[in-house]
Amino acid sequence: MRRRRAKLYAFIATAFLLFIVFLHGRTEMTVAVGHSPSDDQLEAFMNRHTNSKNYTLESPFDWLDAPIRYSSEKTLTLPSAKPSTLPRVQADFPAESSKESHTREVRRKAVVDTFQKSWKSYRKSAWMKDEYKPISNEGKDNWGGWAATLIDTLDTLWIMGLEDEFREAVDAVAKINFGNCTEVNVSVFETTIRYLGGLIGAYDLSGEDVLLQQAIQVGEMLLRAFDTPNGMPIDRLDITKAKEGGGFKPDGHICIAGVGSMTMEFVRLAQITGNSKYYHAVAWITMILDYNQPYSLIPGLFPTWLNARTLSFNDSRSTTFGIGAMADSTFEYFAKTHALLGGLEPAYEKLYRDSMDQIDTHLLFRPMLPNNPDILFAGDLRIPSHADPAATILDPSMQHLSCFAGGMYALGGKLFNNAAHVALGAKLTDGCVHAYALTPSGIMPEIFESVPCASRSSCAFNETAWGEAVTAHYGPKYSFDAKKAAAEQRLPVGMTSIKDYRYMLRPEAIESVFVLYRVTGDPKYREAAWGMFEAIVDATATEGGNAAVEDVTVKRGELVDSMETFWLAETLKYFYLIFSREDLLSLDKWVFNTEAHPFRRPV
Ligand SMILES: *[C@@H]1O[C@H](CO)[C@@H](O)[C@H](O)[C@H]1NC(C)=O
Ligand SMILES: *[C@@H]1O[C@H](CO)[C@@H](O)[C@H](O)[C@H]1NC(C)=O
Numbered sequence: 001m002r003r004r005r006a007k008l009y010a011f012i013a014t015a016f017l018l019f020i021v022f023l024h025g026r027t028e029m030t031v032a033v034g035h036s037p038s039d040d041q042l043e044a045f046m047n048r049h050t051n052s053k054n055y056t057l058e059s060p061f062d063w064l065d066a067p068i069r070y071s072s073e074k075t076l077t078l079p080s081a082k083p084s085t086l087p088r089v090q091a092d093f094p095a096e097s098s099k100e101s102h103t104r105e106v107r108r109k110a111v112v113d114t115f116q117k118s119w120k121s122y123r124k125s126a127w128m129k130d131e132y133k134p135i136s137n138e139g140k141d142n143w144g145g146w147a148a149t150l151i152d153t154l155d156t157l158w159i160m161g162l163e164d165e166f167r168e169a170v171d172a173v174a175k176i177n178f179g180n181c182t183e184v185n186v187s188v189f190e191t192t193i194r195y196l197g198g199l200i201g202a203y204d205l206s207g208e209d210v211l212l213q214q215a216i217q218v219g220e221m222l223l224r225a226f227d228t229p230n231g232m233p234i235d236r237l238d239i240t241k242a243k244e245g246g247g248f249k250p251d252g253h254i255c256i257a258g259v260g261s262m263t264m265e266f267v268r269l270a271q272i273t274g275n276s277k278y279y280h281a282v283a284w285i286t287m288i289l290d291y292n293q294p295y296s297l298i299p300g301l302f303p304t305w306l307n308a309r310t311l312s313f314n315d316s317r318s319t320t321f322g323i324g325a326m327a328d329s330t331f332e333y334f335a336k337t338h339a340l341l342g343g344l345e346p347a348y349e350k351l352y353r354d355s356m357d358q359i360d361t362h363l364l365f366r367p368m369l370p371n372n373p374d375i376l377f378a379g380d381l382r383i384p385s386h387a388d389p390a391a392t393i394l395d396p397s398m399q400h401l402s403c404f405a406g407g408m409y410a411l412g413g414k415l416f417n418n419a420a421h422v423a424l425g426a427k428l429t430d431g432c433v434h435a436y437a438l439t440p441s442g443i444m445p446e447i448f449e450s451v452p453c454a455s456r457s458s459c460a461f462n463e464t465a466w467g468e469a470v471t472a473h474y475g476p477k478y479s480f481d482a483k484k485a486a487a488e489q490r491l492p493v494g495m496t497s498i499k500d501y502r503y504m505l506r507p508e509a510i511e512s513v514f515v516l517y518r519v520t521g522d523p524k525y526r527e528a529a530w531g532m533f534e535a536i537v538d539a540t541a542t543e544g545g546n547a548a549v550e551d552v553t554v555k556r557g558e559l560v561d562s563m564e565t566f567w568l569a570e571t572l573k574y575f576y577l578i579f580s581r582e583d584l585l586s587l588d589k590w591v592f593n594t595e596a597h598p599f600r601r602p603v
């Protein structure tokens with residue numbers, strides 16, 4: 001009896017060990033073709049928290065010791081009520097056939113292989129540097145010198161199940177000294193979304209305490225950017241001055257993204273640490289945005305530039321509006337912060353609703369393109385005369401950066417029960433997929449223009465009208481010959497000008513394709529993603545990694561010696577996730593910051 005039981009125990013122990021090995025074994029999690037983990041295994045995989053070592057930070061400087069000059073009388077505190085149950089975001093997915101599973105796993109493995117190549121090169125030739133240079137095969141510091149690529153990539157390593165690589169990177173994080181900086185100033189926005197977001201996302205996944213310790217260091221550093229008389233953050237932080245604690249004067253001219261895009265990171269840091277000072281810094285900004293929203297020249301819509309010193313959102317420099325560069329993530333964060341706070345702060349729903357309605361009315365347009373696709377692009381709006389805000393001009397420039405908007409509308413549409421927004425999100429996403437397919441490389445340019453249709457419901461391609469618009473751009477240079485201009489500028493039919501021919505390894509298009517796949521369950525998005533992935537790899541691969549491309553209008557354009565940190569942090573993460581099981585990082589449990597770092601939603 002005893003011996004039998006001992007045997008049984010041994011059997012159970014072995015089975016348990018094998019199970020653990022399975023959960024941790026990266027072969028099974030990442031490259032097994034044709035075998036998908038069960039829901040329970042996935043859940044356990046995502047929650048495999050451990051503190052592998054007891055780390056102590058090696059940095060001689062502690063940002064908690066840096067003095068703060070201005071304090072506010074009242075602290076806005078993190079809502080403490082029980083989070084609401086928000087509407088479901090993800091579609092119901094049917095069980096996949098073994099053929100579907102096989103295709104998906106082959107594609108997922110291709111993404112991991114591409115990732116591994118870049119990561120190995122970074123590790124070998126650029127370790128602890130901010131970026132890897134994919135042509136000269138060396139490192140460079142351009143984000144403060146705190147190993148930006150390493151920190152931005154931590155959670156991708158974890159999600160891909162690359163456990164050894166993750167542990168090695170965590171060891172390295174413990175050695176980073178955020179008290180020293182290779183620049184005089186750092187961008188508050190970029191440092192927040194890449195470094196703070198990267199550390200928080202990796203901490204939320206792994207529970208590694210040292211990541212939280214360093215997140216607090218970065219959070220404290222960035223908190224000094226809010227140390228101004230009116231609490232408005234500055235755009236660029238002088239690290240030496242921040243350490244001295246003299247406070248700062250708010251910027252007279254700052255972009256809206258530089259003001260409103262720190263919300264998720266600081267809210268999550270407050271939730272994890274239980275310290276409301278991180279919440280206060282961004283809740284204060286939210287209050288100011290909430291108050292000023294009806295007073296902009298397009299009530300409801302925030303201008304791209306504002307005066308943070310006078311808190312003016314409606315003076316003569318606040319006359320341009322858009323959702324691309326300088327604006328994007330402020331709008332993106334309204335619905336996402338609502339989700340992160342479990343719906344407990346009503347301002348975010350109002351900020352979302354009123355701005356999304358105005359974006360729809362003023363910025364979204366159906367482009368006139370061959371075959372009359374029923375899609376949407378987002379442009380910019382200008383008000384030439386401050387005295388006459390009703391006279392607006394739509395600049396139909398579509399930016400690759402604006403491709404995130406499909407995911408923004410789809411996610412918001414789900415969270416706020418607005419089916420029309422999900423439909424807008426689909427048309428915006430289809431727009432970017434369509435734009436990718438228009439060029440010989442299969443990648444959309446950084447910025448291009450097209451003719452906006454007069455109506456969204458029907459729009460027939462008119463070659464004469466297209467030619468006229470091309471001539472309006474390039475007229476004199478080509479003696480008003482539209483065909484010649486289009487040929488020499490390598491314009492795909494329908495594009496009327498290309499303002500920036502590059503592709504910089506950006507994620508926004510695949511990001512929205514991923515979100516729309518999770519929200520609608522439509523397999524067409526997975527197919528679109530595969531086409532985009534193949535095009536991107538073909539156009540950007542170097543011996544060591546992947547490089548930005550000079551010109552997407554040729555099959556393989558000149559490469560630029562640059563591999564931005566978001567290639568590993570975002571672009572390849574979203575490609576990996578769309579070819580993974582739908583419950584890996586379910587959008588009902590996680591919300592991604594604008595650098596694709598997953599933060600845990602309250603449940
Ligand atoms: C870390 O420290 C705690 C208490 O100081 C100790 O109980 C634990 O075993 C240590 N963990 C490791 C992995 O060394
Ligand atoms: C790095 O910071 C420490 C204090 O945190 C300082 O003593 C040292 O001089 C700094 N080094 C450089 C190169 O700035």
Ligand SMILES: *[C@@H]1O[C@H](CO)[C@@H](O)[C@H](O)[C@H]1NC(C)=O
Pocket residue numbers: 184185236237238
């Ligand atoms: C740092 O930022 C401040 C404030 O924006 C600016 O005045 C200064 O010129 C910047 N210095 C450098 C070296 O970029």
Ligand SMILES: *[C@@H]1O[C@H](CO)[C@@H](O)[C@H](O)[C@H]1NC(C)=O
Pocket residue numbers: 292295296311312313314
């Ligand atoms: C500008 O906004 C402020 C609120 O910040 C408001 O009081 C003022 O009336 C607005 N001015 C115009 C011209 O809309």
Ligand SMILES: *[C@@H]1O[C@H](CO)[C@@H](O)[C@H](O)[C@H]1NC(C)=O
Pocket residue numbers: 462463464465468
């Ligand atoms: C096509 O565009 C041209 C130039 O704008 C216009 O004159 C013509 O009427 C349009 N054709 C149709 C069928 O709408």
